[in-house]
Amino acid sequence: MTTPPPATVGVETYLALNRYTVDEEHAHIVLAEHPDRSQLEQLARVCPAGLYKVDDAGNATFDYAGCLECGTCRIVAGGGAVASWRFPAPTMGVEYRFG
Amino acid sequence: MADFDAIVVGSGCAGPAAAIELARAGKSVLVIERGTFAGAKNVSGGRLYTHALKALLPDVAGSAPLERRIVRERVSMLSTDSATTLDVTDEAMRDGRHESWSVLRARFDPWLAEQAEAAGAEYITGIAVEALLKDGDRVTGVRAGEDDITAEVVVLCDGVNSLLAQQAVGAARPRPDQVAVGVKQVVALPESVISDRAMCADGDGMAWLFVGDATHGSIGGGFLYTNRDTISVGIVATVSDVMESDTPIHRMLEDFTHHPSVAPILRGGQVVEHSGHLVAEGGYDAMPPLVGDGVLLAGESALMCVNAGYTVRGMDLALAAGQQAGRSAALALAAGDTSAAGLAGYRAALEDSFVLRDLRTLRRFPHFMESTPRVFAGYPDLARDVMRSLFLVDGTPMRRPAKEIGRIVRRTGYLNVAKDIVKGVRAL
Ligand SMILES: Cc1cc2nc3c(=O)[nH]c(=O)nc-3n(C[C@H](O)[C@H](O)[C@H](O)COP(=O)(O)OP(=O)(O)OC[C@H]3O[C@@H](n4cnc5c(N)ncnc54)[C@H](O)[C@@H]3O)c2cc1C
Ligand code: SF4
Numbered sequence: 001m002t003t004p005p006p007a008t009v010g011v012e013t014y015l016a017l018n019r020y021t022v023d024e025e026h027a028h029i030v031l032a033e034h035p036d037r038s039q040l041e042q043l044a045r046v047c048p049a050g051l052y053k054v055d056d057a058g059n060a061t062f063d064y065a066g067c068l069e070c071g072t073c074r075i076v077a078g079g080g081a082v083a084s085w086r087f088p089a090p091t092m093g094v095e096y097r098f099g
Numbered sequence: 100m101a102d103f104d105a106i107v108v109g110s111g112c113a114g115p116a117a118a119i120e121l122a123r124a125g126k127s128v129l130v131i132e133r134g135t136f137a138g139a140k141n142v143s144g145g146r147l148y149t150h151a152l153k154a155l156l157p158d159v160a161g162s163a164p165l166e167r168r169i170v171r172e173r174v175s176m177l178s179t180d181s182a183t184t185l186d187v188t189d190e191a192m193r194d195g196r197h198e199s200w201s202v203l204r205a206r207f208d209p210w211l212a213e214q215a216e217a218a219g220a221e222y223i224t225g226i227a228v229e230a231l232l233k234d235g236d237r238v239t240g241v242r243a244g245e246d247d248i249t250a251e252v253v254v255l256c257d258g259v260n261s262l263l264a265q266q267a268v269g270a271a272r273p274r275p276d277q278v279a280v281g282v283k284q285v286v287a288l289p290e291s292v293i294s295d296r297a298m299c300a301d302g303d304g305m306a307w308l309f310v311g312d313a314t315h316g317s318i319g320g321g322f323l324y325t326n327r328d329t330i331s332v333g334i335v336a337t338v339s340d341v342m343e344s345d346t347p348i349h350r351m352l353e354d355f356t357h358h359p360s361v362a363p364i365l366r367g368g369q370v371v372e373h374s375g376h377l378v379a380e381g382g383y384d385a386m387p388p389l390v391g392d393g394v395l396l397a398g399e400s401a402l403m404c405v406n407a408g409y410t411v412r413g414m415d416l417a418l419a420a421g422q423q424a425g426r427s428a429a430l431a432l433a434a435g436d437t438s439a440a441g442l443a444g445y446r447a448a449l450e451d452s453f454v455l456r457d458l459r460t461l462r463r464f465p466h467f468m469e470s471t472p473r474v475f476a477g478y479p480d481l482a483r484d485v486m487r488s489l490f491l492v493d494g495t496p497m498r499r500p501a502k503e504i505g506r507i508v509r510r511t512g513y514l515n516v517a518k519d520i521v522k523g524v525r526a527l
């Protein structure tokens with residue numbers, strides 16, 4: 001009664017439902033070379049697409065392909081762990097069908 | 100001679116409104132939108148209060164592609180295992196003056212852009228403005244793709260994640276406590292099922308807002324809007340709070356949609372889209388300057404958004420601010436002075452309109468929310484326990500309700516509750 005039923009579906013499954021044109025050549029978000037671990041952990045919490053991941057050893061992975069272009073990581077770590085943040089190239093990126 | 104009288108950056112809510120007024124005044128105006136179509140990059144909750152749309156487009160507002168007229172309001176305090184809900188139906192919600200409709204931006208924004216084109220605005224889509232052209236302090240045009248395009252005045256309507264506001268008026272990047280992150284899913288269900296679950300007729304709909312466990316105690320809330328044949332469900336939480344939360348925001352949404360009080364309305368539905376977007380919530384005091392030489396800011400590029408906890412309102416503000424920006428720009432063009440001084444009438448007009456008045460009225464609200472965490476973690480449990488004392492019966496002899504409720508409230512402290520109420524009322 002006190003714990004809600006476990007949520008089983010991961011965010012990746014949901015991202016797969018979105019329409020994207022992925023720019024394989026250029027990353028529109030670039031991480032710093034040695035990003036600060038605590039900032040990475042903050043990014044993992046705030047990114048609505050769950051694209052920032054930090055493992056127990058502190059290794060970071062980031063995949064810009066599922067980006068929702070919200071800009072939250074720019075607000076949290078622009079100039080820090082996020083070295084550069086731009087819009088994807090023309091016609092690239094997410095294309096909402098509902099919004 | 101500049102290429103255009105005016106360039107509008109962005110075709111969300113504010114941009115087309117500005118372009119419509121400029122075109123109506125006979126000015127040449129170019130709108131540049133980075134999405135392949137207007138709306139392709141945009142997300143709201145969303146519920147549109149239609150008053151500003153009607154003021155902008157009195158003849159065609161009725162044919163806008165909106166979803167359902169909101170005739171049922173619900174506000175819930177959510178704890179992990181309960182919801183304490185206020186449910187309001189009121190025929191006044193049908194009154195044209197204050198009606199609101201659920202909306203999907205990838206459908207609404209293209210229509211609004213069409214109205215601007217019909218009024219005479221030119222459009223380029225699929226290309227972002229990368230930088231503003233400047234001559235000293237004066238904005239003289241935009242750089243988009245390979246092209247430099249000049250204008251006597253530029254109207255920045257590029258939304259909350261503006262990469263241009265700094266160059267335009269020196270606006271600092273918003274701080275994490277001045278913006279919230281929104282995450283949302285659209286869930287498809289048959290139209291009649293949605294009507295039944297919302298206890299509404301087809302065409303009528305429900306807005307349902309949540310505080311408390313939706314954000315696992317972070318400052319923010321959950322929302323659920325019924326559309327024609329989809330339901331929009333999501334959460335909005337202050338970025339600085341989520342940064343320190345024990346739950347990532349996407350997981351908060353997953354938990355929220357599986358909450359025992361929320362899951363039944365979504366049951367059997369198919370998630371068809373997962374989206375994310377920022378929302379400005381710093382209020383009046385976080386806004387940057389609204390004009391510079393040759394440039395005006397309208398909508399969320401200037402952080403114009405009312406977040407009163409129980410509701411987020413940015414679209415009607417953006418529509419009205421965009422319309423006013425277009426008018427003020429056209430007047431300045433006619434007077435031959437698009438310097439900051441020539442454009443100063445814009446701010447004055449907004450101060451008189453609901454846009455800056457509402458932002459001023461709720462000026463202290465962001466601070467109240469920050470300094471009253473009990474609204475998000477504490478009161479939902481308190482409400483649940485009071486209701487349990489009234490409604491759970493198991494045959495053990497009852498205690499007097501007044502006594503029992505007193506015991507529950509004492510856990511938080513009468514003084515704390517009284518203080519929070521006074522603070523909340525003052526903030527409003
Ligand atoms: C989760 C969530 C829930 C919300 N709920 C509600 C609600 O229920 N009711 C409500 O009224 N408001 C709500 N809002 C707020 C509302 O969506 C915004 O306030 C409103 O959209 C602001 O309008 P705008 O025209 O200023 O910006 P936007 O609508 O964001 O439009 C900006 C446009 O500019 C374009 N653009 C950006 N940069 C460039 C560039 N460099 N070059 C070219 N184009 C560019 C973008 O693609 C976009 O089309 C919500 C917001 C969110 C995120
Ligand atoms: S812009 Fe938004 S969705 Fe994209 S990586 Fe940053 S936080 Fe995640």
